[in-house]
Amino acid sequence: AQSVTQLDSQVPVFEEAPVELRCNYSSSVSVYLFWYVQYPNQGLQLLLKYLSGSTLVKSINGFEAEFNKSQTSFHLRKPSVHISDTAEYFCAVSPSGGSNYKLTFGKGTLLTVNP
Amino acid sequence: DVKVTQSSRYLVKRTGEKVFLECVQDMDHENMFWYRQDPGLGLRLIYFSYDVKMKEKGDIPEGYSVSREKKERFSLILESASTNQTSMYLCASTLLGGEQYFGPGTRLTVT
Numbered sequence: 001a002q003s004v005t006q007l008d009s010q011v012p013v014f015e016e017a018p019v020e021l022r023c024n025y026s027s028s029v030s031v032y033l034f035w036y037v038q039y040p041n042q043g044l045q046l047l048l049k050y051l052s053g054s055t056l057v058k059s060i061n062g063f064e065a066e067f068n069k070s071q072t073s074f075h076l077r078k079p080s081v082h083i084s085d086t087a088e089y090f091c092a093v094s095p096s097g098g099s100n101y102k103l104t105f106g107k108g109t110l111l112t113v114n115p
Numbered sequence: 116d117v118k119v120t121q122s123s124r125y126l127v128k129r130t131g132e133k134v135f136l137e138c139v140q141d142m143d144h145e146n147m148f149w150y151r152q153d154p155g156l157g158l159r160l161i162y163f164s165y166d167v168k169m170k171e172k173g174d175i176p177e178g179y180s181v182s183r184e185k186k187e188r189f190s191l192i193l194e195s196a197s198t199n200q201t202s203m204y205l206c207a208s209t210l211l212g213g214e215q216y217f218g219p220g221t222r223l224t225v226t
Contacts, residue, residue: 009155034214043205046215090158
């Protein structure tokens with residue numbers, strides 16, 4: 001079984017400041033890792049994912065996350081946030097083997113970007 | 116683009132009613148999922164299906180059932196709605212690599 005801990009339930013920042021949303025996971029097997037974003041009144045959208053290869057993965061809108069196996073972490077970072085980044089962010093993990101592709105989600109981090 | 120649609124964005128039902136939430140995906144995905152989302156609790160898996168007529172319980176199946184008669188459609192059924200089932204319900208589907216595609220959600224209020 002897997003579990004995901006998002007260490008901050010809310011993160012308020014000012015526009016153009018850097019931000020880090022923290023995610024730690026627990027698993028007895030190899031995993032895939034994901035960050036999803038949910039804008040107000042919408043479903044979840046995939047932001048970025050780690051399946052294999054380079055441990056640093058990037059999204060098209062400037063976010064990046066680094067898989068750290070020794071620390072079992074997958075923190076999300078952005079060097080300079082915009083008002084439009086205000087949303088809830090969910091970290092998720094799935095086993096890399098098997099056939100059911102179940103995801104286990106963290107409880108979410110609400111990022112609020114203030115002017 | 117993968118599209119996952121849900122039959123209603125907002126739904127209001129009375130306690131004891133039977134409620135059907137429908138989800139349709141257009142990408143021939145084998146796996147489909149129903150979650151509920153509550154503030155501070157994140158997403159919790161209710162049921163998932165890995166093939167037509169196949170289903171497995173998730174973490175919180177009590178009070179719910181599901182139906183998958185066709186590959187593209189996965190229905191969530193609340194046999195007798197209760198106020199503690201007031202929530203946001205999200206449907207998702209996936210083919211490979213664990214990446215799930217989500218619908219817009221149905222916000223259900225049970226009064």
